[in-house]
Amino acid sequence: MPLKIYRLPLFLLFSLLPFVVSANFDFNANCVRAYQNIFELKLGTARQLITAEKKARPQNSIIPLLENYVDYFYLLTIESKTEFDKLEANKSARLDQISKDDKNSPYYLYAQAEINLQWALIRGRYGAYFAAAREINRANSLLKDNQKKFPNFPLNTKGLGLVNVVIGSLPDGFMKSTLSTFGVKGDVQTGLSQLDKLAEDLPKSTYEPFYEEVIFYYAYILSDVAKHPQAYTKTMKYTARIADSSLLKTYMQAYVCARNGKNDQAIEILENRPKGNIYQPFAYLDYLLGVVRLNKLDLKAASNFDQFLQVNKGGNYIKDTYLHLAWISLLKDDTANYTALLSKAKSKGATYIDKDKQALNEANAPMSHLVLLKARLLYDGGYLSRALEVLSDSKADDFKTVKDKAEHAYRLGRVNNDLGKDDAALANYQTAFNIGKNQKYYYAAKSAVLMGNIYEKKKNFLKAKAYFNLAISLKDHEYENSIENEAKQGLKRIGG
The missing domain is CATH 1.25.40.10 (Tetratricopeptide repeat domain)
Structure with missing residues (x-):
């Protein structure tokens, strides 16, 4: 059974953390609580705590950073370009507030870098590569400057490690050439080493509350970017410390299991995930459960795909969902419904992500051979x-x-x-x-x-x-x- 993080009493946690650097970068107990709720995907609770902080300390420049975290995870879970376009306008006002604050705080440059990096990661999902490259360049520059000013501030390593791996693994093309023009280069092995060391060191430091964020990025990089042979082992090792009440932990573990042939474990994790109105709706988890159940040739996976289509509010994974439903019909020898579902795979949803692009390709290809499928x-x-x-x-x-x-x-x-x-x-x-x-x-x-x-x-x-x-x-x-x-x-x- 996974170990859980046992939360320290907040007054004790607050007294231990080197967060209160200046009056206007006040990572106080209320902000720590909001941050923890964000990384359990309890975004509604986090918003309430941030609102309370805004009323009590409106000049606290940790507030815009926390607000950006909320937007980031909201957009990751909802997969909606419309919502992205609406919320993206928040970026400049947040950076403006932070830029007017205490330049002698390690959070001054770090918070600006983090906001730029978060928007770049979301923006890249919708093909806005030039703007994303500019934001990555800006984040990289800010973090390097912060590293020089505050070499013992470990959170710099999180962003620098992420940039190193993402840039180092980019294929030749527009995004990579743009970043090269800006002078940004990356190295996959350097970035992995940076994040691995941080994952090992944070639990032994006063920056332990940032552990879950580091592991979120590290797990994503291991599985999706570096395609590391130890992605499963390392992700399961590092997520074992995270509280079972975290829906983000469910996502990290189920995703790495699904990507690494641990299908039964993925099914178990997803079927036993924490639920309730306290959590941000995360339709992708229904889609993923459908995928792993169908990998077992369990045709009841159709119910999970149908659930995804009912609750999903974005445009991503829709084409791939209809392709999977078409496969279920093919496995049932229902070629008429197979053809109808392929038609939906062609006409519905977006093609921002590789899964949907490939689903569209397959929907236009000859019928899959049953043995090969x-x-x-x-x-x-x-x-x-x-x-x-x-x-x-x-x-x-x-x-x-x-x-x-x-x-x-x-x-x-x-x-x-x-x-x-x-x-x-x-x-x-x-x-x-x-x-x-x-x-x-x-x-x-x-x-x-x-x-x-x-x-x-x-x-x-x-x-x-x-x-x-x-x-x-x-x-x-x-x-x-x-x-x-x-x-x-x-x-x-x-x-x-």
Whole structure:
């Protein structure tokens, strides 16, 4: 059973924390309580506490920082571009209040950097890359200045670590070139080391209340940005300290479980998540529960997807939800409903995020082969033996199209790879590459990267380099930017 954080009495916590730096950067007990509620996703309670602080101490410049945290997590959970456009106007007024305050406080530059960084992370979800790049540049500059002025202020490392990883992992393109123009560069390994050290050190310091925020960013980076092989282990280790009353903890743990083949654990976490009106509505968790249940070929997952569509107020994940519902119909051999749901995947929702872009691509592609669909879902859930059984019941000749032949070999490679059967995986990946290298599908390029990873593990760096470069050489296929970036990170690891 996970350990819980036992909250210190607030008067004692307040006396221990080095937060009260000046009269107008007053991270007092009420602000600490608001901050803690934000990171449990109890945003309504946090808003009440912030309102009370505003009445008691209107000049406290911690208030605009806390208000920005509330907007940030509200927008993350609601996934609404309309709400983003409405709330984005708050940014300048908050920065204006802070900029007029005490320049000798470590929170003066830090709070401005944090607000810029939060808006950049949200803005990037909607394709506003130039504005996001400017905000990242501004945040990076402020944090570096603050580091020089206050080298022992550990919160600088949180933002600098995040910037290092995000920028270091960006594929070549507009965002990366813009940041390079600003002189902002990143390094994935440096950023990971910074955040890992902070995660270890904070619980032993008086800055322990910031622990949950650090772990939130670190978990996101491990799973989504760096795709770190220890993403699951590290996330579960570091989130174990967080109180079970935190809905954000549920999200972090369920997400990393779902991304790393711990499907049953993800289902258990999501089904037992804290509930009630005290929590910010988070429709994504219904969507995620549908995904992990379908990975187990549980067709009752449709109820979770339907629940998501009912309560969701944003535009993201809608196309992917209809695609999953279409798959359920296909697994039921209901081709009429499958076609109708694919039509909805094409017409409803937005295409800001990769999941929805890919869902639209798949909705326009030929019908999925049932064997390959089952194997794909089972693999995603970590049910490797079941996936191998499904794939082994078919031969390459059973698949008629080039796409299906390439995918069959690729899926066999993924399963064998995860089962530790490197030689079999290499043979499968090579077949997938040979069949699919002239196609728009991602199987060939991804197979090349994965072969590079295997040879890297075997210390055969010459072959690893060759396959990473082979992946980069393939163009005009699905996931081109992310696969190319994976290959470049591989070359960087082996000094290629």
